[in-house]
Amino acid sequence: MTSTLENSGQTAAPARVATKRHYLMCRPDHFTVAYRINPWMDPAIPTDTSLAVTQWNTLYETYLSLGHTVELIDQIPGLPDMVYTANGGFIIDNVAYGALFTHPERQPEGPAFMEWFREHGYEVAEPQNTNEGEGDFLLVGDVILAGTGFRSASNSHEELGEIYGREVVTLTLVDPRFYHLDTAISVLDPLTGDTSANIAYLPSAFDTASRLELERRFPDAIEVSEEDGAILGLNSISDGYNVVIANRAVGFEKQLRERGYNPIKVDLSELLLGGGGVKCCTLELR
Ligand code: ARG
Numbered sequence: 001m002t003s004t005l006e007n008s009g010q011t012a013a014p015a016r017v018a019t020k021r022h023y024l025m026c027r028p029d030h031f032t033v034a035y036r037i038n039p040w041m042d043p044a045i046p047t048d049t050s051l052a053v054t055q056w057n058t059l060y061e062t063y064l065s066l067g068h069t070v071e072l073i074d075q076i077p078g079l080p081d082m083v084y085t086a087n088g089g090f091i092i093d094n095v096a097y098g099a100l101f102t103h104p105e106r107q108p109e110g111p112a113f114m115e116w117f118r119e120h121g122y123e124v125a126e127p128q129n130t131n132e133g134e135g136d137f138l139l140v141g142d143v144i145l146a147g148t149g150f151r152s153a154s155n156s157h158e159e160l161g162e163i164y165g166r167e168v169v170t171l172t173l174v175d176p177r178f179y180h181l182d183t184a185i186s187v188l189d190p191l192t193g194d195t196s197a198n199i200a201y202l203p204s205a206f207d208t209a210s211r212l213e214l215e216r217r218f219p220d221a222i223e224v225s226e227e228d229g230a231i232l233g234l235n236s237i238s239d240g241y242n243v244v245i246a247n248r249a250v251g252f253e254k255q256l257r258e259r260g261y262n263p264i265k266v267d268l269s270e271l272l273l274g275g276g277g278v279k280c281c282t283l284e285l286r
Contacts, residue, residue: 020067027056039177047274056268059268059278073088079108079109083281085281086182089114097163100128129156130156134284143169147173149174150176171214182234188243197220197259197261198218224249243261245278
């Protein structure tokens, strides 16, 4: 497939390199929307658990076909949001910083994920401050981008910096539809010196200071449209080349192709009823 660059004056899109990943997922055997803790959720709208499982399975099979390793945690009945494993913790170099959820409905998930991490050989850092794991913390190169405003408290960012000894960049979310950082930023590349389009983001989801910070750090980032943002199109998973995205994110798909990535579309419409997409259903084990 041929591609053209919108930015004239630039040379061809750089060659992207896929690397094998290790993920934790949770089959949504008990998926439903029983409460409302984000604007996407409406308990009055019926959910179809078997459709959620079918759609989730497509995502799972997609990762396997790309050569990634996927671990599974069993969903606990009564914890319908457990399918969004990205919120279960944050892991670098085998150290898992546990989640301490904002809303009581999800709080029992924290210990359940920490137990899984321990059983699977990860060193667990018990959280002292409210945080929702990789939903709000994104590793880009050596730096951790950390969201606050709706869920994770800013003192969790300090805790994160102490645990991992890395720079943590606080970004403030301002639009309730984009309540986790992974709904407003997608990390596309592990940052290997080439800074072009390492991330994609929706500028309007952030306060002014955070927007300026993102512009400064990522001058060539993809800025997605409001339309693509509004269907959680940024909630995607990249292995450096293949980017698994929502099937309705057509503008984002085009932008990714122009930058040398290979977008792969999946339909997770049922899981969107809970306010989550591709990324939310995926926790990276590093
Ligand atoms: N219903 C869940 C919540 O509001 C959705 C979580 C989505 N996860 C994510 N990583 N953005 O907590």
